[in-house]
Amino acid sequence: MRKRVLYILILWLFADVYFFTAVSTLTANPAWHWAYWLVDILIVAGVVFTIFGRKRGAAPRAMSWVMALMLLSAVPKILGTPVLLIEDVVRAFSGFPPRSIWVSELALIVAVIPFLGLLFGLTRGRHHYTVHRHTLYFPDLPEAFDGFTLTQLSDIHAGSFTSEKGVNKGIDLVNAQHSDVILFTGDLVNNKASEMHPWISAFSRLQARLGKYSVLGNHDYGDYTQWDNKALKAANLISLKNVHKQIGFRLLLDEAVTITKEGQTITLIGVENWGKGGFHKYGDLEKAAANVPDDQFKILMSHDPSHWEAKTLNHLKHIHLTLSGHTHGAQFGIELFGFKWSPIKYVYKQWAGLYKQKDRYLYVNRGFGFLGLKGRVGIWPEITVLTLRKSQEPRNKS
Known part of the structure; x- marks a missing residue:
């Protein structure tokens, strides 16, 4: 179980870092940058707590919320990352010019669609x-x-x-x-x-x-x-x-x-x-x-x-x-x-x-x-x- 979670965290980290390049392309505001990473740091801390705190009686309700937040953060970025990877293949043949704004916007749109689906599932899907x-x-x-x-x-x-x-x-x-x-x-x-x-x-x-x-x-x-x-x-x-x-x-x-x-x-x-x-x-x-x-x-x-x-x-x-x-x-x-x-x-x-x-x-x-x-x-x-x-x-x- 812990090994599987570790693999998921590694994939999430890769997508997180990669997706951040789209965010930084669309805005140079450091407040947005700090907010981006702060949310993920808090979620990762929650994941670690629920895994290693289970034996110490970590509340099941807390585990459920952490799982939900992890999905909301990780899945949209993982699905949006291929758009950026394709652009980087093209950029590699051009000497890696600055990332295109419209491609970053496209990656964001691709990520928003599963985010909304996840949000529906986590709020209405149970019934x-x-x-x-x-x-x-x-x-x-x-x-x-x-x-x-x-x-x-x-x-x-x-x-x-x-x-x-x-x-x-x-x-x-x-x-x-x-x-x-x-x-x-x-x-x-x-x-x-x-x-x-x-x-x-x-x-x-x-x-x-x-x-x-x-x-x-x-x-x-x-x-x-x-x-x-x-x-x-x-x-x-x-x-x-x-x-x-x-x-x-x-x-x-x-x-x-x-x-x-x-x-x-x-x-x-x-x-x-x-x-x-x-x-x-x-x-x-x-x-x-x-x-x-x-x-x-x-x-x-x-x-x-x-x-x-x-x-x-x-x-x-x-x-x-x-x-x-x-x-x-x-x-x-x-x-x-x-x-x-x-x-x-x-x-x-x-x-x-x-x-x-x-x-x-x-x-x-x-x-x-x-x-x-x-x-x-x-x-x-x-x-x-x-x-x-x-x-x-x-x-x-x-």
């Missing part, structure tokens, strides 16, 4: 909910479930919420989908069950005709905060499980339930968190699916998408659809005209949206809430609506 709709076709879907709709939510992170109006906006949008079921794929809180207490009545308003189901995510176990003793941590998890019940969620803990419609059934499987690398592997897919018939249509809820390639794809029982979250799409990236990018793609192969292998689907929800960064830039909070349809085409063997 800029987007509905992603997909229709999935399965040849062995029971006839009664042709047209069956599910709404997936993930990564609520109630401990980050500050706006009742913003949260209710998202809940109203979920209910407006009128789905058959609502499926929540983990991370109800940041660390403690108490974070959800102010929001129980709001999320209790979620409605679905055939039920609401949930699983736990990596943050739900209280692994990322200090507890005076193990008993308190265990009590917190018990309390969190009770919160799921108060909201109206049926929490699935390495178990399966049957959903019945017009005399036909599909099976919903829910596992505890299972993540790659240093994330805990609490989940037990073998246990959860043990009593599920092989020919049953199956939907798996598993918080971490790395579980899909590691365990689910090659599972002996054909799991038709897996629903995950966890990545948040890094809460930062670009999604325009079919193009999708976020730095999280270098960590998770499947990080947002729909994926398909071996006639098995994975959907990775971008998250309803936010964590760390107090906002979302380009990767908006998501409400997923999936419609299941019975396809007449036989499934390809692989």
